[in-house]
Amino acid sequence: MTAWSDRLHDRRLAVDLVVWGGLALLPLFAGAWQVGQIAQYLTYGIFAMSLALIWGQCGLLSFGHAVFFGLGAYAMSLTTLGMLPGLAGWTSSYLGVALALLLPAAFANLLGRFLFYGRGLQGAQLAIVMLAVAVIAERIMTRWSYAGGMNGLMSVPPVDLGAFGLRYELYDPLPLFYGTLAAAVLIYALLEALVRSRRGVVLRALGADEPRTAFLGHDTRALKLAVFTLSAAVAGFAGALFASQFGFVSPPLIGFGLSTEVLIWVALGGRRALLTAFLGAIVVRLAENALGDLLGAYWLLGLGLIFVVCMIFLPRGLLGEVYWRLTGRAGAG
Amino acid sequence: MDQVLLLLLDAANYVLVIVLVAMGLVIVFGLMRVINMAHGELFLLGAYTLVMLQQAGLSYWIGLVAATLLVGAVGLLMEELVIRHIYHRFLDTILATWGLSIMIKQGVILLFGPGAQSTAAPFAAQLDLFGTPYPAYRLFIMGVALLVVAGTFYLFFRTRFGLAARAVIASRDTAACLGLPTRAFDRATFAYGAALAGLAGAVMAPIMSVDPQMGLGFLIPAFLAILVGGAGHLGGPVLGAGLIGATDSVTASLWSPVLAQVVVFTMAVVAIRLFPGGILGGRRR
Numbered sequence: 380m381t382a383w384s385d386r387l388h389d390r391r392l393a394v395d396l397v398v399w400g401g402l403a404l405l406p407l408f409a410g411a412w413q414v415g416q417i418a419q420y421l422t423y424g425i426f427a428m429s430l431a432l433i434w435g436q437c438g439l440l441s442f443g444h445a446v447f448f449g450l451g452a453y454a455m456s457l458t459t460l461g462m463l464p465g466l467a468g469w470t471s472s473y474l475g476v477a478l479a480l481l482l483p484a485a486f487a488n489l490l491g492r493f494l495f496y497g498r499g500l501q502g503a504q505l506a507i508v509m510l511a512v513a514v515i516a517e518r519i520m521t522r523w524s525y526a527g528g529m530n531g532l533m534s535v536p537p538v539d540l541g542a543f544g545l546r547y548e549l550y551d552p553l554p555l556f557y558g559t560l561a562a563a564v565l566i567y568a569l570l571e572a573l574v575r576s577r578r579g580v581v582l583r584a585l586g587a588d589e590p591r592t593a594f595l596g597h598d599t600r601a602l603k604l605a606v607f608t609l610s611a612a613v614a615g616f617a618g619a620l621f622a623s624q625f626g627f628v629s630p631p632l633i634g635f636g637l638s639t640e641v642l643i644w645v646a647l648g649g650r651r652a653l654l655t656a657f658l659g660a661i662v663v664r665l666a667e668n669a670l671g672d673l674l675g676a677y678w679l680l681g682l683g684l685i686f687v688v689c690m691i692f693l694p695r696g697l698l699g700e701v702y703w704r705l706t707g708r709a710g711a712g
Numbered sequence: 713m714d715q716v717l718l719l720l721l722d723a724a725n726y727v728l729v730i731v732l733v734a735m736g737l738v739i740v741f742g743l744m745r746v747i748n749m750a751h752g753e754l755f756l757l758g759a760y761t762l763v764m765l766q767q768a769g770l771s772y773w774i775g776l777v778a779a780t781l782l783v784g785a786v787g788l789l790m791e792e793l794v795i796r797h798i799y800h801r802f803l804d805t806i807l808a809t810w811g812l813s814i815m816i817k818q819g820v821i822l823l824f825g826p827g828a829q830s831t832a833a834p835f836a837a838q839l840d841l842f843g844t845p846y847p848a849y850r851l852f853i854m855g856v857a858l859l860v861v862a863g864t865f866y867l868f869f870r871t872r873f874g875l876a877a878r879a880v881i882a883s884r885d886t887a888a889c890l891g892l893p894t895r896a897f898d899r900a901t902f903a904y905g906a907a908l909a910g911l912a913g914a915v916m917a918p919i920m921s922v923d924p925q926m927g928l929g930f931l932i933p934a935f936l937a938i939l940v941g942g943a944g945h946l947g948g949p950v951l952g953a954g955l956i957g958a959t960d961s962v963t964a965s966l967w968s969p970v971l972a973q974v975v976v977f978t979m980a981v982v983a984i985r986l987f988p989g990g991i992l993g994g995r996r997r
Binding site (some may be wrong): 510 | 747749794797798801802804806807808810811812814818819821928932936939973974977980981984985988989
């Protein structure tokens, strides 16, 4: 056990406080519309953390992580719209969130049970199979008319925090922002506790050299499966929050495009730390908002170029470089 | 009977093109341990080169050769500019080539627009096969693919170049100690794999709609074929593409294309569990 004084001297804590404190003070400086916008980016940030957990920590790359995000978004929407087959009266947001956590987790667990046995392509099965899953999922949702088909599901109600007959909907920008921020902080705290624990060290060992970690007596397959399942649940949760904020879900949410985007956010932000991945999502989205109209199709070309250059020269990411310098750690161990 | 024959021919056509794409991937992976996610976009570039040259009034045959050579050169450039710097970092090569694929796709959209292009086959004749008319061009595609696949096997298993290349695949360090120029082999194989994708794209362009998203539709089946067949042997993608392509064609024509994708995908995932190293990779754990 680390002593409490050591923990207080851990500079990661100071960075955490500055970042989350800064976010909490944001509504003082930004207008209502911007606050609502950033509340939405916070859900993307949670999604980015779920990917950074498997990729940055365990070296499990996924080209289709939006499948879990989209699955969560659809589960939440179908529930709160009262469209669950056989459960028409059940429209509680709590049930929606529960399903948005469970369904992606169950699907990820099932996939993982098959995929983590593969040895071909040096363990890149997951990356490639997830790419196929994303493309197929998008096509299925486009065809599935019950879930809206190509048009998606519209007027998804906001999250209702009420209980025992009382209603409290997170709809106005300010409560929405703080509600989402609280969710993001909660997820961050939970995942970061895992990352900083002894088990977190094992996860990084697994990412660095799986055979050696196995020789040391760790059941690497079970670990990978557990982390992958957890990551899918978090992605599904982010999807559920997104759906109820945005009020609209459509097939692109579950597909290939968003999967690519989240990879770029995490890579540019920095995959090695959850915080930099989270901030990467928000910063890239803000930049896209500011520059997207101006640059048009050149935006994605430029983003691709930055991504490639970043992969070659700054594998820890743009924000990651800053983060690891500030915290005085290598970012690899 | 006619229906069955047509189905078989179309399936064979699809399988052979997937083999062409998958083979380029496997050669690059075998030699350099690089998974080239931009391979689908090399296919795309091949198709666009052919379309553009034909629209400029040049003949189909010049387009076909030019597409192969040009995409090979693009592969060489990719290797020199990007892959060379990171080929020892496995995951980063996947991501860097992924970034390249985004750039190529977006570049094509900027140059030619997001819409579909089309081009004509050099001959529109129908051949009479056992009483069933069949487009001669599709037979030509199969012929080209068979020839190139056979040529690749010959190159790798019957020539001194192939022997040396297989030595580099088996053990890069030992090969380097014996004086084989491994860097030159890297360049040559990357360009060769890229050229295969370019050829596949060019030869397929006349029978499909050429649009910026077409690469992924061939990249994914090619990858699944490799996962099913195994990446350790050149025969792996051939076997995998046969299984994947046949299942896909049959399911798609009997039921629906979406169901076919689901079936193929499920098959691939189950195959990974039963044969972790691919069917030709043995059942060792």
